[in-house]
Amino acid sequence: MGASSSKVDSKGEASEERREEESIAASTGVLSMLQSVFSKHSLPETQAIPSSLLADVFSLNPANLESHSFVVSDYFPRLLANIGPTIAELFFKLEDENVSWIDFLKGYNRCAGRMTLSASLTVLYQLYTVASAMADNPTHLAFHPDGKITGYLLLNDVIMFLWMCWVIQRTSRIFKPLEDKSTVVLPEIYPLITSAFIYCSEVLDDLSIENPEIFVLQTKIPAEKLHTWILTTIPGLATCISQYVQFKLQAEIASPSAGNADPSNLSISENPVSDTHNTYLLTCGRAWAISLSLRSSNDDLLESCFSRSSRTLDNLLYRSSVNGKGLNRFWSNVEGYQGELLILVRANSIDSFKDGNGSKDWVFSILTGQGIENQGKFYGNSGYLFAVNPIFRVFPPSGKDKNFVYCHLRPTGSSYDPNPKPVGLAFGGTTGKERVFIDEDFSELTIRHHAVDKTYQRGFLIPNQGFLPTSASILDVEVWGLGGETAKKKQDTHKKREILFSEQRRKVDLKSFGNWEDSPEKMMMDMVSDPNRPHREER
Known part of the structure; x- marks a missing residue:
């Protein structure tokens, strides 16, 4: 049939165009999947897929949408409802009632094939522009044959654009039957919008973000x-369209019959998760922003972007409000975890805000490439710094140095050290001039200018950070393990072993106290009391 690469055209010659498109699809490892979907939905008499059915395959029917930050525009649900028809019309070129195998291949390669991040992002713009026009909200973007994009988006369009990407990416990971009165809570994207506004509007002063006008x-x-x-x-945003298209096609293979592609019976529903009212520092919106900034995705982090289940909470290793503040408490919960760690710190300082009307909270985060080690010196091979709130910024490794993490607990012994090492937790910089330093009580931190740091890229972790060191009071600290189940199991094994060793050290050999007359301690005491007393050595 049309999906077979061994077929020849009516002239007895293989289609060069078809072979080229099949080669592109095969390079991404999806050719067999595309063949299965086409075989399932193509009609025997036409050897093609009905165009109306293809639009249903990519359709999205979201549940009720809520947001605690920006108002959800009336046209946004209509925009989401038009995603399926837009993908079919825009990329699969539905010029007639049927989609042939070659058109099916071309359509997939246009929207989800191998391409650069910039090209994938352009595909997203096109999807948003056409879907918005179908929802009676035309945009002001212009697309040129050379791939250049001109025009502009309104700030409200940027908000809807990011929400659209979150919805279709969430659909690729959570796909459950629609429940009555189900609600999807859109993520808090205020820090992302603030970052885009400052960058695109060339705002020089971070203080302006405090002015809602x-x-x-x-x-x-x-x-x-x-x-x-x-x-x-957030380069990871460009990949969400390919993930969505691949997921939809894979779902078609898994469905028992072609008739089950009715979008009215399927939705992205789940128990609602309030983002801004979430008591955890790692909200769904913050997890999503951090995941988009990484070149490679992390499954544990992505799962935190779209749900807050018992499985995601198992990754919470330390929380100062529950486990107590201090480096020792921190260490007892992260010791033995050999995997990626995401550390979030919420603090405040009046110096960060020029109005001086009171301290304002801000959140920054650190992603380590490995677990925490009590080495008393800097170590590590990779890591990221993030300004999370109120402005989202990312600082990847600069490649100039490897002072990613520093951890040093107070020594248990009482020996004198003329050059004591700083006791605390630090990231970037050098010893004594750390870019971020958290004291051993987890009560105060110091943030220095990026000029002292050659490990992470340049930029400000807090609003209006100056050249002088900034001290702030720590309000809360969280540590999330992103090493998967393997790292968590190894840590559990390490903890059990440490508990066993500790119990063995506490045990006392009572037999050694059974005979005082024969004990070495009594002999020493007798010699001290009467050193001239003769002692007979038994032979």
């Missing part, structure tokens, strides 16, 4: 600058 939803965001901001800050 600057966030006029009709503010124009130039397309070129938005494109650059996404590629440099």
